[in-house]
Amino acid sequence: MVDLGPLAIASAVMVAALLAVLGSWLRAARRPSSRTAPERVPFTGGQPPSVHAWSRYHVRYYPMALLFLAFDMEMVFMYPWAVVFVGEGLVAMVEMGMFIGILLLGVLYAWRERAFRWT
Amino acid sequence: MTSLIARLAAGSDARVFAIAGAGSRAAVQDLRLADGVELVDSPRAADVLLVAGALDPRHHDAVRRVHDALPHPRASVRWAGSRDVLVPGAAHVALGTDPSSAIRAAHQALMHGTMPTEPPLLPDEDPAPWRGVGPYGQGGSGMTGGTPYGRPMAELAPDRDGLRLDLLPTRLGPFSSLLPHGLELDLRVSGDILVGVEVAATGLAASATSASLFIRALTEPVSIAELEIGRARDHLRWTADALRLQGLRALSLRALRLGLHAAPGDHRAVERLAADIARTGIYRWSLPAADGARTELLAGARLGPSTRASGVGEDERQADPAYRSLGFAPLLGAGGGAAAAWRLRLAEAVRSLELAGRGGDTRSAVTGAVESPRGRLALGDAPSGRALGLLPTLIEGMEWGDAMATIAALDIDLDELGAVTAGTSAEAAA
Structure with missing residues (x-):
């Protein structure tokens, strides 16, 4: 007999969360927003906005993608490394240190190029 | 269950959004130290609206908009010299007495449900309803069909990478937590960069008065001990506000506590505070780096610490024989920039406390100009006025965060500006 305890608990949590979301959604759907137009306006200090809030700005995917690679590659190689780490011992430690050191140079370069300042 | 939640909610701090009208800036800042009251930076996070000080009719609509921005349940407290009908239903507390018990009482009543929430002050009219081309407002060209909620889309302009992206016009103020209340800026933002800056309005009430020590020193001799303690306290209050903007709450409260009671014996405590601020690393990490052209602008503007931070020994106290007899020499920074101005303000606070001791x-001489904590102050010529003139050039092209830190470093005091310029216009009339 498979122990279904954890699964039952997980399903119960899921169902409860689903019911809660559904309940609040139904409540909101039944009653239209009670907030007046001035209450819904975003706050910038007391003046109404002059243009629509849909504003297109540069997300800067390119530096974001490079940074993602720098951090993600670390993790991707660390998972299998963690499995063999105990068996390999110090050699694995040094090898991973070198690998992370090289990747870290890329992160430091990105830092110097102000890639962490999102503008 | 409901009563338990109400009890817990009532036991929490009352979160207050404060509008600091004319003559109430320091009093509102002191509220940060009050028990059971927490000042928040946006009305969306507040339970209680505190409207303090005098406000001109031209600001009344902005106050109403802030009031309506508070989520339900909400209450408001009017903290002013006389009763008015600016916020109907608000509890009134006389300026000069502590409003924190009234704020806590309102918060408790709201949380226990014994007081109803305040209805909105503005009518439920969309200032810009959705309007398409069809008879029912439907349809139109473009992605959205018509103009979404009647407001135009932001205009397009090439950004620094040559892409055509939106320039978002934003009106900041008059009651933004990032600016001194009463200051309104028209900003145009491209991504995170300010590409256009205009000062749209300043001042909260035409009848601005200021009981400032430094304005008094313009017309009568004032004890140097009193002046220098006032300067040290002013610098510490400024530090508290600047630290709050940087998100360093505990240090900010420490600076404010020191600023309330700083006396000549406290210079060690101020030195320790300065060292602890330096240790946080904000000088290197959070404040904008010095920039040649901007430093040049500030160097010639007689803006007190901001000017002296770039190494220019401009200080009205040097012209005062009383200060000369005490062996006064201005402290100078090097290189300019916001960080240098921060350091210099704290160093000047220490020096001022020593001088006061x-x-x-000794009394100051009346020379027609006084070195206020913000720079050279004379009748009709306040340092904040000069700072406002420089502000657009200073922050244009900056990132949002750097721009806000730069504005904070200027220490703009609209009450002082109003009092000094109102004085001259009255004299001119007489």
Whole structure:
């Protein structure tokens, strides 16, 4: 007999969360927003906005993608490394240190190029 | 269950969004130290609206908009010299008495449900309803069909990478937590960069008065000990506000506590505070780096610490024989920039407390100009006025965060500006 305890608990949590979301959604759907137009306006200090809030700005995917690679590659190689780490011992430690050191140079370069300042 | 939640909610701090009208800036800042009251930076996070000080009719609509921005349940407290009908239903507390018990009482009543929430002050009219081309407002060209909620889309302009992206016009103020209340800026933002800056409005009430020590020193001799303690306290209050903007709450409260009661014996405590601020690393990490052209602008503007931070020894106190007899020499920074101005303000606070200790009964001479904590102050010429003139050039091209830190470093005091310029216009009339 498979122990279904954890699964039952997980399903119960899921169902409860689903019911809660559904309940609040139904409540909101039944009653239209009670907030007046001035209450819904975003706050910038007391003046109404002059243009629509849909504003297109540069997300800067390119530096974001490079940074993602720098951090993600670390993790991707660390998972299998963690499995063999105990068996390999110090050699694995040094090898991973070198690998992370090289990747870290890329992160430091990105830092110097102000890639962490999102503008 | 409901009563338990109400009890817990009532036991929490009352979160207050404060509108600091004319003559109430320091009093509102002191509220940060009050028990059971927490000042928040946006009305969306507040339970209680505190409207303090005098406000001109031209600001009344902005106050109503802030009031309506508070989520339900909400209450408001009017903290002013006389009763008015600016916020109907608000509890009134006289300026000069502590409003924190009234704020806590309102918060408790709201949380226990014994007081109803305040209805909105503005009518439920969309200022810009959705309007398409069809008879029912439907349809139109473009992605959205018509103009979404009647407001135009932001205009397009090439950004620094040559892409055509939106320039978002934003009106900041008059009651933004990032600016001194009463200051309104028209900003145009491209991504995170300010590409256009205009000062749209300043001042909260035409009848601005200021009981400032430094304005008094313009017309009568004032004890140097008193002046220098006032300067040290002013610098510490400024530090508290600047630290709050940087998100360093505990240090900010420490600076404010020091600023309330700083006396000549406290210079060690101020030195320790300065060292702890330096240790946080904000000088290197959070404040904008010095920039040649901007430093040049500030160097010639007689803006007190901001000017002296770039190494220019401009200080009205040097012209005062009383200060000369005490062996006064201005402290100078090097290189300019916001960080240098921060450091210099704290160093000046320490120096001022020492001066105050040595000052004895010496009184300042009336020379027509006074070195206020913000720079050279004379009748009709306030340092904040000059700072406002420079502000657009200073922050244009900056990132949002750097721009806000730069504005904070200027220490703009609209009450002082109003009092000094109102004085001259009254004299001109007489």
